[in-house]
Amino acid sequence: MAKPKVAFYWCASCGGCEEAVVDLAENILKVVEAVEFVLWPVAMDFKIKDVEALQDGEIAVSFINGGIRTGEQEHVAKLLRKKSGLVVAFGACAHLGGVPGLANFSNRDRIFDYVYHKSPSVDNPERIVPQEKTVVREGELTLPEFYNTVHTLDQVIDVDYYLPGCAPPPDLIMNAVEAILTGNLPEKGAVLSPDKSLCDTCKRKVTKPEKTVIREIKRVHEVMLDPEKCFLDQGIICVGPATRDGCGERCINANMPCRGCFGPTSRVDDQGAKFLSALASIIDADSEDAINKITDSIADPAGIFYFYSLPASMLKRRLDI
Amino acid sequence: MKDFEPRIIGFLCNWCSYAGADAAGSARKIYPPNVKVIRVMCTGRIDPQFVLKAFQSGADGVLILGCHPGDCHYKEGNYNALRRFHLLRTMLAQFGIEKDRVRLDWVSASEAEKFVATVNDMVKKVKILGPLRKTAVA
Numbered sequence: 287m288a289k290p291k292v293a294f295y296w297c298a299s300c301g302g303c304e305e306a307v308v309d310l311a312e313n314i315l316k317v318v319e320a321v322e323f324v325l326w327p328v329a330m331d332f333k334i335k336d337v338e339a340l341q342d343g344e345i346a347v348s349f350i351n352g353g354i355r356t357g358e359q360e361h362v363a364k365l366l367r368k369k370s371g372l373v374v375a376f377g378a379c380a381h382l383g384g385v386p387g388l389a390n391f392s393n394r395d396r397i398f399d400y401v402y403h404k405s406p407s408v409d410n411p412e413r414i415v416p417q418e419k420t421v422v423r424e425g426e427l428t429l430p431e432f433y434n435t436v437h438t439l440d441q442v443i444d445v446d447y448y449l450p451g452c453a454p455p456p457d458l459i460m461n462a463v464e465a466i467l468t469g470n471l472p473e474k475g476a477v478l479s480p481d482k483s484l485c486d487t488c489k490r491k492v493t494k495p496e497k498t499v500i501r502e503i504k505r506v507h508e509v510m511l512d513p514e515k516c517f518l519d520q521g522i523i524c525v526g527p528a529t530r531d532g533c534g535e536r537c538i539n540a541n542m543p544c545r546g547c548f549g550p551t552s553r554v555d556d557q558g559a560k561f562l563s564a565l566a567s568i569i570d571a572d573s574e575d576a577i578n579k580i581t582d583s584i585a586d587p588a589g590i591f592y593f594y595s596l597p598a599s600m601l602k603r604r605l606d607i
Numbered sequence: 608m609k610d611f612e613p614r615i616i617g618f619l620c621n622w623c624s625y626a627g628a629d630a631a632g633s634a635r636k637i638y639p640p641n642v643k644v645i646r647v648m649c650t651g652r653i654d655p656q657f658v659l660k661a662f663q664s665g666a667d668g669v670l671i672l673g674c675h676p677g678d679c680h681y682k683e684g685n686y687n688a689l690r691r692f693h694l695l696r697t698m699l700a701q702f703g704i705e706k707d708r709v710r711l712d713w714v715s716a717s718e719a720e721k722f723v724a725t726v727n728d729m730v731k732k733v734k735i736l737g738p739l740r741k742t743a744v745a
Contacts, residue, residue, distance in 0.1 A: 559655035588701035606703030
């Protein structure tokens with residue numbers, strides 16, 4: 287029997303998701319043995335025309351990581367959708383927009399202006415910026431369009447499953463691969479991770495007081511963190527209450543608070559707003575001045591609450607630019 | 608922007624502010640019809656997601672009215688609303704949503720006048736701001 291064809295593709299992301307696949311260690315041999323790769327630009331030399339030559343639906347599953355930021359990414363995502371039976375949004379950026387999605391607090395003009403003119407390390411006296419079309423002696427050169435907004439994968443194509451995480455942990459990847467190979471899949475649209483909050487399995491739960499109260503917000507570099515105690519109880523912002531479980535608590539185990547890369551549970555539409563609600567509710571102050579004093583000490587609230595999920599949020603981007 | 612009529616969503620608590628709005632109506636007080644009222648049992652029930660949903664769905668402003676501090680039917684629901692409100696407004700400013708587009712105030716069941724004055728003031732301020740701009744998403 288022919289092996290199922292598999293594609294991996296990389297859109298607007300850091301490359302950590304590709305690394306996570308390599309981190310399957312010897313398990314990757316099982317995967318390689320069971321499937322046939324038809325596209326995996328980071329590891330193997332295939333061309334887009336090889337994919338175009340395939341029949342529609344011929345690829346069993348495409349794993350696409352990264353948000354959609356350029357025209358090329360949208361084009362390949364749509365091509366893979368057409369050629370694939372299943373599409374899995376792989377990792378936080380494809381799932382929620384991820385860290386690159388924080389660019390939605392800005393726009394294309396501001397990003398280009400900073401990157402090509404204002405950044406202190408840039409020397410660009412002729413003020414050259416990349417163009418979609420450039421005519422040179424040999425002909426016309428093209429670059430993909432850089433969009434104003436970063437999109438999640440499912441805002442551009444239909445997505446069958448989501449593998450959350452920055453990057454997805456190896457055990458969840460292996461579970462997903464096995465589920466796909468054996469056809470033992472949950473209902474379409476599922477996030478392949480437990481649907482409860484991270485606090486539910488956090489090992490610091492035992493030290494959490496009955497009623498957590500915050501009188502002062504601190505940042506991780508300002509204090510020596512107690513490695514046993516709930517972060518919120520130490521005045522440290524931890525997005526665990528508004529984040530899905532299943533990551534294996536890698537950050538918590540390294541004494542760092544959760545930043546929410548697994549996204550919200552299925553009952554939540556907007557992770558940032560939900561976390562804001564949880565955080566504000568445990569602030570121990572009743573007067574307007576005292577409340578404002580505590581909330582004003584949060585540096586960049588939107589940036590923290592939507593660290594991984596801005597493009598997937600209700601507002602999706604800054605509205606006035 | 609002379610003809611702009613803002614769409615404002617008003618979340619009013621059942622026990623004080625909704626009754627206050629009702630009193631304003633019974634007394635035939637005149638105020639602009641821009642606020643679409645949603646009755647909630649308590650301002651403490653207003654999830655920040657509701658406010659975002661309102662903006663996402665085309666509102667130009669959101670007005671939250673509840674019982675005066677100390678008067679909450681559920682003892683401290685309005686304090687919870689107060690705790691969320693300032694942080695929410697700070698965060699919304701980062702999304703380019705001006706502070707005057709979201710307002711929290713206290714209106715008791717007998718304060719028909721205050722309800723009318725608050726709606727008047729809110730409508731006036733959002734009119735000055737104009738429609739909530741929507742950036743082209745591409």
